[in-house]
Amino acid sequence: xxxxxxxxxxxxxxxxxxxxxxxxxxxxxxxxxxxxxxxxxxxxxxxxxxxxxxxxxxxxxxxxxxxxxxxxxxxxxxxxxxxxxxxxxxxxxxxxxxxxxxxxxxxxxxxxxxxxxxxxxxxxxxxxxxxxxxxxxxxxxxxxxxxxxxxxxxxxxxxxxxxxxxxxxxxxxxxxxxxxxxxxxxxxxxxxxxxxxxxxxxxxxxxxxxxxxxxxxxxxxxxxxxxxxxxxxxxxxxxxxxxxxxxxxxxxxxxxxxxxxxxxxxxxxxxxxxxxxx
Numbered sequence: 001x002x003x004x005x006x007x008x009x010x011x012x013x014x015x016x017x018x019x020x021x022x023x024x025x026x027x028x029x030x031x032x033x034x035x036x037x038x039x040x041x042x043x044x045x046x047x048x049x050x051x052x053x054x055x056x057x058x059x060x061x062x063x064x065x066x067x068x069x070x071x072x073x074x075x076x077x078x079x080x081x082x083x084x085x086x087x088x089x090x091x092x093x094x095x096x097x098x099x100x101x102x103x104x105x106x107x108x109x110x111x112x113x114x115x116x117x118x119x120x121x122x123x124x125x126x127x128x129x130x131x132x133x134x135x136x137x138x139x140x141x142x143x144x145x146x147x148x149x150x151x152x153x154x155x156x157x158x159x160x161x162x163x164x165x166x167x168x169x170x171x172x173x174x175x176x177x178x179x180x181x182x183x184x185x186x187x188x189x190x191x192x193x194x195x196x197x198x199x200x201x202x203x204x205x206x207x208x209x210x211x212x213x214x215x216x217x218x219x220x221x222x223x224x225x226x227x228x229x230x231x232x233x234x235x236x237x238x239x240x241x242x243x244x245x246x247x248x249x250x251x252x253x254x255x256x257x258x259x260x261x262x263x264x265x266x267x268x269x270x271x272x273x274x275x276x277x278x
Contacts (some may be wrong), residue, residue, distance in 0.1 A: 001127045006103070010014040010017065012035025015194070028048065038126075038195070039112075040110075041191050041192060041193035041194065041240075042194060042240065042243075043194065044192075044194055044195055044247055044248065045065045045066035045067050045153075045194075045195040045197075045245055046065070046066035047063070047064075047065060047066070047248055047251050048062075048063070048064040049061065049062070049063050049064075049160070049161075049164060049251055049252050049255040050062045050255055050259070051165070051167070051168040051255050051256050051258075051259035052168050052259035052262065052263060054074055055070075057075060057076060057165070057169070058075060058076050058077045058168075058169040058170070059073035059074070059075040059076075059077075059164075059165045059166060059167070059168035059169025059170065059171070060072070060073060060074045060075065060165050060168060061073045061161045061162070061164030061165040061168060061255075062161065063157045063158075063160050063161040063164070064157075065151065065152075065153060065195060067146075067148060067151040067152045067153065067195065067196075067197040067198070068149055068150075068152070068197070068198070069149060069151040069152060069153055069154050069157050070147075070148040070149040070151075071145055071146070071147055071148065071154065071157045071158045071161045072142050072145075072146045072148055072161070073144065073145045073158070073161040073162045073164070073165040074141060074143070074148070074165060075141070075142065075143040075144075075162070075165035075166045075168065075169040075171065076141070076142045076143075076169065077141065077169050077170060078136045078138060078139035078140070078141055078171075079140055079141075079142070080138060080139060081138050081139055081140045083137065083138075084138055085136075085137070086133055086134060086136075086137060087131075087133035087134070087135070087136030087137060087139045087141065087216075088133070088139075088140045088141070089124055089127060089128050089131055089133060089140070089141050089142075089143070090126040090140055090141065090142045090143070091121075091123040091127065091142075091143050091144075091145070092120055092142070092143070092145065093116050093119040093120040093123055093144075093145045093147070093158060094116055094144070094145070094146050094147070095112070095115075095116065095146075095147045095150070096146060096147060096148050096149075098148075098149075099147045099148060099149055099150045100150050105129055119154075119158070122155060122209070122221065122223050123143075123145060123158055123159060123162055125176055125220070125221045126159045126177050126179065126211035126220050126221035127143070127159070127162055127163060127166065127211075127220070128220075128238045129174070129177075129213065129218065129221075129262070130163060130166075130173050130174055130175055130176065130213055130220060131166060131172070131173050131174075131218040132172040132173060132174060135172050135238070138205055138264060139165070141171060143162045143165055143166055145158040145161060145162050145165030148206055150198060151197055151198050152195070152196050152197040152198040152199075152200060152201045153180075153181035153182070153195045153197075153201075153209075154194060154209075155179065155181065155209050155223070156179030156180050156181040156195070156209050156211075157179065158179070158242045159177055159178070159209075159211045159221075160176075160177070160178055160248065160252055162177075163177040163178070163252075164176065164252055164255065164256060167256055172189070173211040174213060174215075174216060175214065175215040175216050175218075176213070176214070176215075176249070176252055176253065177211045177212070177213060177220055178211065178212050178213075178214055178245040178246075178248050178249050178252060179209065179210070179211050179213075179247045180194065180195070180209070180210055180212070180241045180242075180244040180248065181194075181195055181196060181201075181207070181209045181241075181247070182194055182195075182196070182207070182208045182209075182237050182240060182241050182244075183196040183200055183201055183204035183206065183207045183208070184204060184205050184206040184207075184226070184229070184233075184237070185203065185204060185205065186203060186204070186205040190205075192208070192233070192236065192237040192240055192242070194240060194244045194245070203245040204226065205226050205227045205246070206224065206225065206226030206227055206229075207224060207225060207226055208222070208223070208224035208234075208237050208238075208241060209221075209222075209223045209224065210222045210224075210238065210241045210242070210245070211245075212224070212241075212242055212245035212246070214245060214246050214249040219242075222238075249275060256266045
């Protein structure tokens with residue numbers, strides 16, 4: 001019988017696809033079991049922040065948490081708006097197709113678009129009190145946040161990264177907005193914990209995300225829900241979140257200072273090179 005050379009020959013041996021999801025589920029359970037070890041609820045995840053790394057935007061920032069969350073933000077300064085009135089802040093929040101672990105829904109699905117719109121609205125609510133919009137009449141400022149990897153506390157990291165990007169773009173601000181996330185495990189006597197990882201957020205009975213202007217000691221946004229217990233427990237969570245924002249503030253401020261120093265050094269070197277060539 002002649003061979004059909006237009007067809008690709010399949011492998012000599014094959015395995016049913018049900019084996020692979022089972023193995024992946026076992027690995028996920030092992031990771032969650034290992035990550036469920038007790039940790040200090042007041043301990044912050046390691047934080048890395050860098051401003052001024054995108055040349056295509058007027059301002060940019062990258063924030064990474066030790067839980068694996070990675071957020072990249074870009075900001076553009078004032079642009080003329082068609083309608084009269086005070087300045088407007090336009091926020092966008094998007095998830096990369098590879099941001100989450102495990103199976104992902106169809107890109108552009110209604111549920112995903114709705115979640116991104118809600119995150120963008122929360123981002124705008126957290127940033128507007130920090131920006132001096134009155135100094136930009138008939139103008140609009142734009143900030144775009146891209147979630148590269150979701151390891152938990154994604155919205156809080158996006159708030160910090162977006163505030164850094166706006167400051168890096170030279171936008172006049174009252175203060176940097178610092179985001180902090182908390183969650184409460186489902187155990188009856190469990191306490192609130194700072195900067196939960198993705199498995200901790202998934203199993204949490206209650207969540208809380210807040211944004212703070214540390215220099216003014218002003219809360220710009222609070223977003224929470226779930227069964228967090230009596231009002232005293234929510235008040236304790238707020239105090240813990242405020243303390244977490246204050247502890248992150250020096251890291252973000254130092255990253256902004258380093259970006260300004262790099263920009264000044266580059267401008268000085270360019271001026272020296274131009275003078276030498278002349």
